[in-house]
Amino acid sequence: MRVEFRLPSLGADMESATLTEWLKQPGEHIHRGEAIATVETTKGLIDLEAYEDGTLSELVATPGTRLPVGAVMAHLEVEGGAAPAAELNAPPPGAPAPPAQAPPPPAATVRAPQAERVRLSPAARRRAHELGIAPETLAHAAAPGAIVHLQDIERLASAPPAAANAARAAMREAIGAAMARAKREIPHYYLGQTLDFGPARAWLTQHNAQLAVGERLIEAVLLIKAVALAAARLEGFNGHWREGRFERSAAVHVGAAIAVRGGGLVAPALLDAHAKDLAALMSEFSALVTRARAGHLRSGEFTAATITLTSLGADGVDVLYPIINPPQVAIIGAGAIRDAPWAIEGRIEVRPLLTLALAADHRVTDGRLGARFLRSIAELLADPQRL
Amino acid sequence: MQNATVAEAPVSLTYRDAVREALHAALRDDPRVFLMGEDVGRYGGSYAVSKGLLETFGAERIRDTPLCESTFVGAGIGAALGGMRPIVEVMTVNFSLLALDQIVNNAATFSHMSGGQLNVPLVIRLATGAGRQLGAQHSHSLEGWYAHIPGLRIAVPATIDDARFMLAAALRLPDPVLLFEHLYLYNMQGTLTEGLEQVDLERAAIRRTGRDVTLISYGWSLHKCLAAAATLAAEGIEAEVLDLRSLRPLDEATIMASVRHTHRALIVDEGWRSGSLAAEIVTRIVEQAFYELDAPVARLCTAEVPIPYAAHLEEAALPSPARIAAATRELLVSARGP
Numbered sequence: 001m002r003v004e005f006r007l008p009s010l011g012a013d014m015e016s017a018t019l020t021e022w023l024k025q026p027g028e029h030i031h032r033g034e035a036i037a038t039v040e041t042t043k044g045l046i047d048l049e050a051y052e053d054g055t056l057s058e059l060v061a062t063p064g065t066r067l068p069v070g071a072v073m074a075h076l077e078v079e080g081g082a083a084p085a086a087e088l089n090a091p092p093p094g095a096p097a098p099p100a101q102a103p104p105p106p107a108a109t110v111r112a113p114q115a116e117r118v119r120l121s122p123a124a125r126r127r128a129h130e131l132g133i134a135p136e137t138l139a140h141a142a143a144p145g146a147i148v149h150l151q152d153i154e155r156l157a158s159a160p161p162a163a164a165n166a167a168r169a170a171m172r173e174a175i176g177a178a179m180a181r182a183k184r185e186i187p188h189y190y191l192g193q194t195l196d197f198g199p200a201r202a203w204l205t206q207h208n209a210q211l212a213v214g215e216r217l218i219e220a221v222l223l224i225k226a227v228a229l230a231a232a233r234l235e236g237f238n239g240h241w242r243e244g245r246f247e248r249s250a251a252v253h254v255g256a257a258i259a260v261r262g263g264g265l266v267a268p269a270l271l272d273a274h275a276k277d278l279a280a281l282m283s284e285f286s287a288l289v290t291r292a293r294a295g296h297l298r299s300g301e302f303t304a305a306t307i308t309l310t311s312l313g314a315d316g317v318d319v320l321y322p323i324i325n326p327p328q329v330a331i332i333g334a335g336a337i338r339d340a341p342w343a344i345e346g347r348i349e350v351r352p353l354l355t356l357a358l359a360a361d362h363r364v365t366d367g368r369l370g371a372r373f374l375r376s377i378a379e380l381l382a383d384p385q386r387l
Numbered sequence: 388m389q390n391a392t393v394a395e396a397p398v399s400l401t402y403r404d405a406v407r408e409a410l411h412a413a414l415r416d417d418p419r420v421f422l423m424g425e426d427v428g429r430y431g432g433s434y435a436v437s438k439g440l441l442e443t444f445g446a447e448r449i450r451d452t453p454l455c456e457s458t459f460v461g462a463g464i465g466a467a468l469g470g471m472r473p474i475v476e477v478m479t480v481n482f483s484l485l486a487l488d489q490i491v492n493n494a495a496t497f498s499h500m501s502g503g504q505l506n507v508p509l510v511i512r513l514a515t516g517a518g519r520q521l522g523a524q525h526s527h528s529l530e531g532w533y534a535h536i537p538g539l540r541i542a543v544p545a546t547i548d549d550a551r552f553m554l555a556a557a558l559r560l561p562d563p564v565l566l567f568e569h570l571y572l573y574n575m576q577g578t579l580t581e582g583l584e585q586v587d588l589e590r591a592a593i594r595r596t597g598r599d600v601t602l603i604s605y606g607w608s609l610h611k612c613l614a615a616a617a618t619l620a621a622e623g624i625e626a627e628v629l630d631l632r633s634l635r636p637l638d639e640a641t642i643m644a645s646v647r648h649t650h651r652a653l654i655v656d657e658g659w660r661s662g663s664l665a666a667e668i669v670t671r672i673v674e675q676a677f678y679e680l681d682a683p684v685a686r687l688c689t690a691e692v693p694i695p696y697a698a699h700l701e702e703a704a705l706p707s708p709a710r711i712a713a714a715t716r717e718l719l720v721s722a723r724g725p
Contacts, residue, residue: 150650
């Protein structure tokens with residue numbers, strides 16, 4: 001059966017994207033989840049994944065063209081669907097096998113026109129590297145198919161505000177649009193809770209002591225897992241608000257807000273975070289950060305998040321009051337973990353304290369449920385073996 | 388006219404005169420030197436280079452030979468082994484193929500095969516190139532072939548200075564040296580650089596400086612490149628013109644330094660393109676200066692046909708200043724954007 005592969009919306013604010021490269025060619029078999037094309041959006045380069053198994057039969061969109069969301073990019077032949085014609089041609093049972101035939105000569109491989117990569121002269125590439133200009137950002141500067149020469153790099157370097165900042169400005173605009181929509185449409189309520197991160201930290205220290213350096217966990221992974229488990233337990237925080245109603249999601253895909261080089265941020269999802277162990281989450285998280293900073297995220301990661309965790313702890317803030325990333329309905333902000341006085345059973349002790357802030361959608365939940373949600377996260381962090 | 392001391396104007400001479408002066412000086416300064424070849428004596432050389440030398444130095448030292456290249460080149464090798472400093476003239480590089488065995492199997496190998504005990508201090512002068520309607524058997528540029536051979540030194544005088552002084556430099560070396568004189572250059576007029584007494588045989592020379600592109604050539608092509616550079620300068624394109632001078636060894640340092648400066652190179656070679664010296668230079672640039680390149684290295688070579696006799700066809704087959712200028716513009720146009 002022939003199906004259309006359309007440009008998906010990779011965010012509430014996305015209207016279009018530019019196809020930069022086909023990663024698969026006609027005739028290739030594709031598995032669900034495999035990346036088949038790369039598109040340039042305001043959030044950087046994103047690999048588009050196939051929605052189902054099948055064979056790529058035709059490429060409709062040509063690299064370099066700007067496509068609106070929903071545009072047909074390619075056609076796929078997928079399994080299933082009627083195939084009676086083939087059955088009619090099948091030999092009746094017991095019929096002699098058809099005479100052996102020499103296999104047909106392999107069809108000449110016809111390569112689809114190569115995707116337009118940014119073509120830099122070697123000297124230009126080296127200079128760009130010296131100046132710390134990523135070749136991807138040059139796609140904006142160069143006409144399709146044009147070669148970027150040394151002179152272009154020098155020009156770019158001597159006039160940074162105009163050209164090099166174009167991508168940055170586009171991302172700024174995208175963040176602005178999404179956040180304005182959130183503040184306009186979503187009735188946020190905010191709750192904060194300070195918790196003793198001591199047990200989590202002690203457990204982490206002990207746990208990491210047994211691991212090789214490359215496998216050690218970081219505190220953020222405990223937070224992600226705690227948020228994921230709490231979100232899976234309590235209805236009303238995990239899912240999307242679509243067309244006037246809340247659609248809950250059984251799986252918890254935690255969006256992790258990641259600052260990208262040169263300003264701006266993205267919040268790609270760690271899929272099924274509730275069901276993964278900490279080691280798996282750790283390795284996926286570090287891979288995700290690497291890819292996000294390189295501007296190479298997959299489409300699924302962009303749209304899948306069902307709840308978001310954002311942290312400014314490294315920057316020393318005590319509380320982060322987050323804004324919900326539509327169409328999600330909840331977001332957790334984490335501040336810095338700081339040693340401070342803490343009352344325990346009538347005594348005052350110095351403990352590592354963490355303040356979590358929840359912003360949730362009042363159309364879906366009320367403060368009371370929000371408080372339970374925050375408490376649930378705090379309880380999980382107090383007993384980290386359960387993570 | 389009370390004061391007769393006027394600044395002495397440099398004497399104008401031809402490339403042919405310069406080579407003759409070089410021969411004259413070599414014969415005068417070293418009794419081991421003698422000249423041998425077809426028609427070099429009584430006829431004065433097929434390009435009149437050795438005219439008058441027989442009268443000055445006598446038949447012992449200016450020796451006419453039979454029309455047999457393998458014999459007289461072989462005799463030259465023998466004389467060199469015996470302590471002489473022979474200069475052998477081969478009428479054109481095409482005819483040198485008859486002496487290929489002597490040059491490649493003997494002259495080039497003796498030092499190596501004798502563990503350095505036997506040197507062959509032989510200089511072979513050959514006319515090379517096209518442009519005078521001499522037909523395919525007299526017009527080819529095969530110096531690139533010889534540049535393939537370890538044990539040989541290949542040098543190409545393209546200027547009056549080099550025509551005058553490269554021979555002495557070649558005679559100073561203990562190894563066989565092939566000097567390729569482009570037949571079109573014999574009539575070129577010029578002056579010697581004042582005070583110049585010797586040149587080296589190793590270094591390439593920048594004959595014109597420029598910032599936009601390096602034109603790499605040798606021999607007659609050098610002058611075509613200089614003409615093209617003058618045309619291009621009027622259009623605002625500053626071409627650097629590099630004279631290879633030595634084809635073996637190649638002066639990689641000078642080539643790479645120029646490419647590092649201009650980031651673009653066009654090689655102009657009267658030899659054919661396939662398997663050529665031009666190909667070798669491209670490769671070395673790519674190997675050693677890839678990250679300096681702002682455009683693919685380009686080549687302009689002779690059309691892959693035996694050099695035609697008909698004047699218009701011969702002209703069409705060879706690199707010309709107009710074609711060099713066009714190839715340079717093409718190399719630069721992509722850099723200036725659409």
